[in-house]
Amino acid sequence: MTKEAEKVIFNKTNARFVLFKKKIKKVKMPKVTKEHRTARKRQILDAAVACFSRKGLYKSSIQEICKASSLSPGAVYSYFKSKEDIITAIAKENRQRNITLIDEKKETKDTLLALHNMADEFFCRFNNPGWSDCMRLDIELWAESLRNTKVNKTLRHDMAEHRRAFAEIIREAQKKDEMDKGVTPEAVASVMISMFIGMTVQKGIDPKIDIENYINVLKEMMAGLFNSGDRG
């Protein structure tokens, strides 16, 4: 047991004890609380993600999430004010997770190669067995975003950010005369995002779908947008 964890437990026991004896209105225990809160939130969100991706947003009950997180409803509701709030938080986390991916690649000199690498990296996820859950959750959130303003806002920003990042790469390539200047960078970005979304849904509907050749076609098509220098 880590020293910190020990402190948490001590603190809890102690605090409780104090409350029983003196009934003080507000016992402040600020030091540990912060990490504690974060850890608890993690616990809840992980459980929620597991439930939601397995059974869907509406067939997962708070009770199930409680069981999955070994927490009581009361505890859950002291960290999130509603089920919707949990969903919103998950959407936000999902976003954070994806953002970094693109930026890393922007450094590579050869743009087409960079895009190819990104495609490889993106789509190899689909072979990761744990990824299936993520995909399912994504689809679930897309549906949710149609009528949940908060989720929609988060996903819209996420999408915009991706589009912007992609577009920037394309714009660079156009500047370097590597690419046809007739296409709108944002539109190319949109198409690439579609490639990802589309495969997510297709794989969700039929897990046996072929990805390898899908990537090949995708690369071939991207190449088509580039000014063939040394390429056929």
Added chain:
Amino acid sequence: MTKEAEKVIFNKTNARFVLFKKKIKKVKMPKVTKEHRTARKRQILDAAVACFSRKGLYKSSIQEICKASSLSPGAVYSYFKSKEDIITAIAKENRQRNITLIDEKKETKDTLLALHNMADEFFCRFNNPGWSDCMRLDIELWAESLRNTKVNKTLRHDMAEHRRAFAEIIREAQKKDEMDKGVTPEAVASVMISMFIGMTVQKGIDPKIDIENYINVLKEMMAGLFNSGDRG
């Protein structure tokens, strides 16, 4: 059959006909089972589609569908045996609607042109104001298909059929030496389906997304797969 019985039947048939023409206020359907059942099912499914695409599958209650269809729960349940049954029926209808679209285009001689036309036709739907509801419903059904076996089966078949139809076009083009034989026709088909799915989701999340340039990029990319006539 006695003469009297004949008259009775005539009388009943006639009455039905008259009722169809007059369009009485509360659409009191006549006793003629077959058309009546179909009409009522329509009424229910239309109401359900409206509710589902507006509020989602799980935030729409049967009561709401009843209100939207001006029917009582009892009536609804005499046409569909459960809410799931309604959802399944909608999924099946959705499928039927899409199937024909591709086949029509297969006749066109110039494959690239045919694909361009299909792209135009597909994506112009997004400008149709009523289409928004369809898209939302589609996304809803994709999420539903992740855990509803019947819906999944329907969507999987639908997807497979689309992929096959697209692939056939590609295969023809390859035969005619118009297209690179290195790509798998089914994979190309998958990519095209992704273009549609991806735009549906992006448009769902942000209705202001730009489609025109999206189509242009798409066409450009498709062209990249073809053996360039006048292209480098």
Added chain:
Amino acid sequence: MTKEAEKVIFNKTNARFVLFKKKIKKVKMPKVTKEHRTARKRQILDAAVACFSRKGLYKSSIQEICKASSLSPGAVYSYFKSKEDIITAIAKENRQRNITLIDEKKETKDTLLALHNMADEFFCRFNNPGWSDCMRLDIELWAESLRNTKVNKTLRHDMAEHRRAFAEIIREAQKKDEMDKGVTPEAVASVMISMFIGMTVQKGIDPKIDIENYINVLKEMMAGLFNSGDRG
């Protein structure tokens, strides 16, 4: 097809026709109606008995009874004004069925023999495969009679009549000095009715229960009430 049945059909067709043409308020067709009504009631009650004894009074719906009787709800409700009314009617029929049984036996000279014969006759029913349904219905009605005044009244009268009939036999035996005058005839009757009710319930709960020896014990016990003349 019998002549009567033919008439019924003609009459029905005709009546319907007349109604369509003239919209007369009350078309009287008294001759056939009577038998017709009786036959229809039979049809409904038979179906109801079948349903009730198989699935119980409250797990059988009117719709099921309709299906079982090949009649429409409307038809059923034109012969019985409610489900309760059907139950009441069945209870009354049940009563009529049982009443006669005892009276037939009263003629026999040797009272103990008469009682033995009655016991044999009563309990041999339990081996009749169709009887099981009757038993189940009886138990169902006993439960129903606890809170349905009409059914209760019917069953109470039925029971009283049985008790009276039995008691009379006993009283005769007492007069002939065959039997201990210390026992109340009505009480003996009650005991005998219990023998039947008790076996009905026991057989209902466990169909494998042994009847043969049950009858033997019963006979032995009855004999115990008699002044042993030539008996052990």
Added chain:
Amino acid sequence: MTKEAEKVIFNKTNARFVLFKKKIKKVKMPKVTKEHRTARKRQILDAAVACFSRKGLYKSSIQEICKASSLSPGAVYSYFKSKEDIITAIAKENRQRNITLIDEKKETKDTLLALHNMADEFFCRFNNPGWSDCMRLDIELWAESLRNTKVNKTLRHDMAEHRRAFAEIIREAQKKDEMDKGVTPEAVASVMISMFIGMTVQKGIDPKIDIENYINVLKEMMAGLFNSGDRG
């Protein structure tokens, strides 16, 4: 365990104890799971028994049971998973209640006397005003057992146990040459059970039925099975 933790636990336990003693108005049970659950189950079962015996199994709604027990549907369903589950639980309790009665009597030396005592004890229940509810419930359960497998199993076991207990008494008497060896002990037991069932139903149908004389006849008949000391 830390000293603090110990104090906390003591504090909680103590609190519980205090609450048990004070009998607060709305019976707010303390957090002590075990006793609490038992008490609440009692509360629900008592309410259910009251409803069921008054209005029958199927005319009593869960809402009514809720009202009768001053509990919400949610609370009820956290103790029993379905209405059927409540019914099953009641059937099992009923069984437990009856089992002991016979065993107590087995000690008595004089078998006939023992049986007489049991009869007295059994049937004097009918004069207990609260017994009426129990009887009604019994009849209800007999009907239910015809199509509810779980209830049937419980009642069958209950009945078998009673039969076995009675039969053992009879068998002992036969061994001691007190009783005719020609009768099957189990059959005698069945007859005795019938006496009880039969009176329950007769009393249910007509509460004015005479019990005193019924018991006399019963005793007389039982005596008939015994090897007469002073009897012919």
Added chain:
DNA sequence: CATGAATGAGTGTTCATTCAT
């Protein structure tokens, strides 16, 4: 802060009954 029993509005569904034809 943590617990988990309790809440109660709301769900999907059934079914006795009605009534236009």
Added chain:
DNA sequence: TATGAATGAACACTCATTCAT
């Protein structure tokens, strides 16, 4: 009368949320 589509109140049951401890 006969039909059967329609009704709608009521049902068994669920679950997001609260709150005393």
